Amino acid sequence: MKSILTICLLLSVTAYAQQPQQTRQTFLRSLLQKMTLEEKIGQLNLLTSDMDVTGPFMKENYKQDILSGACGAIFNAYTPQYTRMLQDMALKTRLKIPLLFGYDVIHGHKTIFPIPLGEACTWDLGQMERSARIAAEEASADGLHWTYSPMVDIARDPRWGRVAEGVGEDTWLGVQIAKAKVRGYQGTDLSAPNTVLACVKHFALYGAIEAGRDYNTVDMSRRQMYQFYLPPYKAAVDAGVATVMTSFNEIDGIPATGNKWLLTDLLRKEWGFKGFVVTDYTSINEMINHGIVKDEYEAGELALKAGVDMDMQGSVYATQLKKLVADKKISIQTIDQAVYRVLEAKYKLGLFKDPYRYSDSVKAKEVIMSPEKLKAAREISQRSIVLLKNEGGLLPIKAQGNVALIGPLGDSQRDMIGNWSAAGDFKKAVTLLQGLKAKNINVTYAQGANVTDDSVLLAKLNIPGGNAAAMEKEALDLAQRSDLVILALGESQGMSGEAASRSDIGIPASQKRLMEAVLRTGKPVVLVLMNGRPLTLEWEDKHVPAILETWFLGTEAGNAIADVLLGEYNPSGKLTMSFPRNTGQIPIYYNHKHTGRPLDPNNKYTSKYLDVSNEPLYPFGYGLSYTTFTYGDIRVSKKTIRPAEKLQVTITVTNEGNFDGEEVVQLYLRDVTASVNRPMKELKGFQKIFLKKGAKQDVTFTISTEDLKFYDRNMQYTWEPGEFRVQVGPNSRDVKEAAFIVTK
Numbered sequence: 001m002k003s004i005l006t007i008c009l010l011l012s013v014t015a016y017a018q019q020p021q022q023t024r025q026t027f028l029r030s031l032l033q034k035m036t037l038e039e040k041i042g043q044l045n046l047l048t049s050d051m052d053v054t055g056p057f058m059k060e061n062y063k064q065d066i067l068s069g070a071c072g073a074i075f076n077a078y079t080p081q082y083t084r085m086l087q088d089m090a091l092k093t094r095l096k097i098p099l100l101f102g103y104d105v106i107h108g109h110k111t112i113f114p115i116p117l118g119e120a121c122t123w124d125l126g127q128m129e130r131s132a133r134i135a136a137e138e139a140s141a142d143g144l145h146w147t148y149s150p151m152v153d154i155a156r157d158p159r160w161g162r163v164a165e166g167v168g169e170d171t172w173l174g175v176q177i178a179k180a181k182v183r184g185y186q187g188t189d190l191s192a193p194n195t196v197l198a199c200v201k202h203f204a205l206y207g208a209i210e211a212g213r214d215y216n217t218v219d220m221s222r223r224q225m226y227q228f229y230l231p232p233y234k235a236a237v238d239a240g241v242a243t244v245m246t247s248f249n250e251i252d253g254i255p256a257t258g259n260k261w262l263l264t265d266l267l268r269k270e271w272g273f274k275g276f277v278v279t280d281y282t283s284i285n286e287m288i289n290h291g292i293v294k295d296e297y298e299a300g301e302l303a304l305k306a307g308v309d310m311d312m313q314g315s316v317y318a319t320q321l322k323k324l325v326a327d328k329k330i331s332i333q334t335i336d337q338a339v340y341r342v343l344e345a346k347y348k349l350g351l352f353k354d355p356y357r358y359s360d361s362v363k364a365k366e367v368i369m370s371p372e373k374l375k376a377a378r379e380i381s382q383r384s385i386v387l388l389k390n391e392g393g394l395l396p397i398k399a400q401g402n403v404a405l406i407g408p409l410g411d412s413q414r415d416m417i418g419n420w421s422a423a424g425d426f427k428k429a430v431t432l433l434q435g436l437k438a439k440n441i442n443v444t445y446a447q448g449a450n451v452t453d454d455s456v457l458l459a460k461l462n463i464p465g466g467n468a469a470a471m472e473k474e475a476l477d478l479a480q481r482s483d484l485v486i487l488a489l490g491e492s493q494g495m496s497g498e499a500a501s502r503s504d505i506g507i508p509a510s511q512k513r514l515m516e517a518v519l520r521t522g523k524p525v526v527l528v529l530m531n532g533r534p535l536t537l538e539w540e541d542k543h544v545p546a547i548l549e550t551w552f553l554g555t556e557a558g559n560a561i562a563d564v565l566l567g568e569y570n571p572s573g574k575l576t577m578s579f580p581r582n583t584g585q586i587p588i589y590y591n592h593k594h595t596g597r598p599l600d601p602n603n604k605y606t607s608k609y610l611d612v613s614n615e616p617l618y619p620f621g622y623g624l625s626y627t628t629f630t631y632g633d634i635r636v637s638k639k640t641i642r643p644a645e646k647l648q649v650t651i652t653v654t655n656e657g658n659f660d661g662e663e664v665v666q667l668y669l670r671d672v673t674a675s676v677n678r679p680m681k682e683l684k685g686f687q688k689i690f691l692k693k694g695a696k697q698d699v700t701f702t703i704s705t706e707d708l709k710f711y712d713r714n715m716q717y718t719w720e721p722g723e724f725r726v727q728v729g730p731n732s733r734d735v736k737e738a739a740f741i742v743t744k
């Protein structure tokens, strides 16, 4: 129920915002003119509420700042009731400028979808847009205006826990997904009540931190940036993303948050970005630790001049900007520009018309976790699962008999929704045990082991440790009595994500011991993995007959995994990040460049290791199906094309197995000789097709010189004539190849 005071305020703001024929510009300019310097600075100050805290500290008296107009945006506050209560406070200020509410809606808001690295394995852009759309519908019904997503950091180092939040190692795929996500969140109209502002992050290069250790430093050539790391951010900008978040790392010696080249020259001037730039959590303050500035006064000056509009949680703008203006270090025009951008975002959302339009509890009840949304989550989760191994066709489960479900992740609701699961309610998540029971499987569960032997880590993860020997005994007794064992192993959700780097990315020793003991019983074993990053699985690949990678699939996890285990959905997911054989191979990625001494096993002095192959265990693009797809030879429409011509590349794919199924047909290109060293191959297209058993289909791709472009010796984005190879296949390794020439 709105209070009378609230209604009066609402009417006055509405009248104020809707003067006839008033354009956005004139409205915003006139508002800006009325603002004092303090009120302006308030609009650039973003603070976390106490509902949820996602960084090292929070400001206790943030509500006081809202009431005094010293804070224009809040994050980590949601629900219609809570946001309404805070908005009431903002509307008590002199100019009644509404608050903007942001939140990390990373893979769903209430209905939780697979972690982004898992969802990317669907290779289904429509489904990825759909989950963003649903997340925006739920978030906007729950008081929110702004999501801190998509995260588009290209990453080649699975030790970094935040690979869970991104879409893997490939630039081209990253570009397509970035666009789909922005479309999904923002729709075509930000003033629609069910869209939110998207925020592309972390700008830039956060995925390339050294040694995979979170918050570490980055050093990269311009060529590497432009060719491999920047395109997904640019794609989001081209798709109209409303906001950009700076990254914690430095770029070319200067932290992103104080980097004028990055935030102004590149982002605004070269790419034409028109929205506002927000920092990551306290990253202005952190420039002191970076050794770039001596205090917050200098940090604030550097950040604002570089192009940062809004300060997340650091209160540097709030405490320093006034003095910086008085000292003439910063002009009022620079401040006005930043304030204008923030107000413009609020205007576009329709907040000046109705500050409460996203805080409607009736709508929230209707929209949140509705049956269609859960259905979408289940479908997307099924498609995110990757079948890594299936010896002797053990899967799908045939004769059911007694099934033992063993492992610490088999019945753990909290783990199902993964990290960065925002406002997700894990008590609504379906575990694998529940999913199997819903299929009337005769299943019995035993935990078998602690997630890890490391009691300190267990405590940090908030997981109670049990008696390992007793758990193992119970599990082995159960295995002995059963016809089939499903092992649910991997990482607990808190073992990946932010501040969760690992130097050993294998299955933790406690679970490995359990797995070995269970295998010794001689029962058939299916390993269901749950984890937030590629793992090292050499041992498992050698000894376990069937392996299913299920990531953290979200609210419908258990149902989706059970659907796949029973063959009600034939798995079609393909990895978007290479799985190394051991951590010594990292960084490992499919689109590496040529060396001067390519691998030759018979020649000592070539590029290789003494103790491990150069190849990953499971390559980029890899994933099996219950059926067998075979690929014919590549047919190219011509051997030589002129620049304006297009080349058709066709391949016949046949479903030779016993199941209907989907296949992701992937196209890679290789530039044989160029003015700079080019990757051995690069993904340039894919098609996801459905084939009934016994059916075959011609799949055709069209290639033009656009697909051949790269940054040449002079850093021009262009293509060069010469010889190329086109490769098509079910993954980046097992491809068919043909050659073609492009003339001048």
Ligand code: BGC
Pocket (backbone or CB within 6 Å): 054, 055, 104, 148, 201, 280, 281, 498
């Ligand atoms: C993370 C961001 C996140 C922000 C707000 C930071 O620690 O790096 O990705 O959006 O917190 O929660």
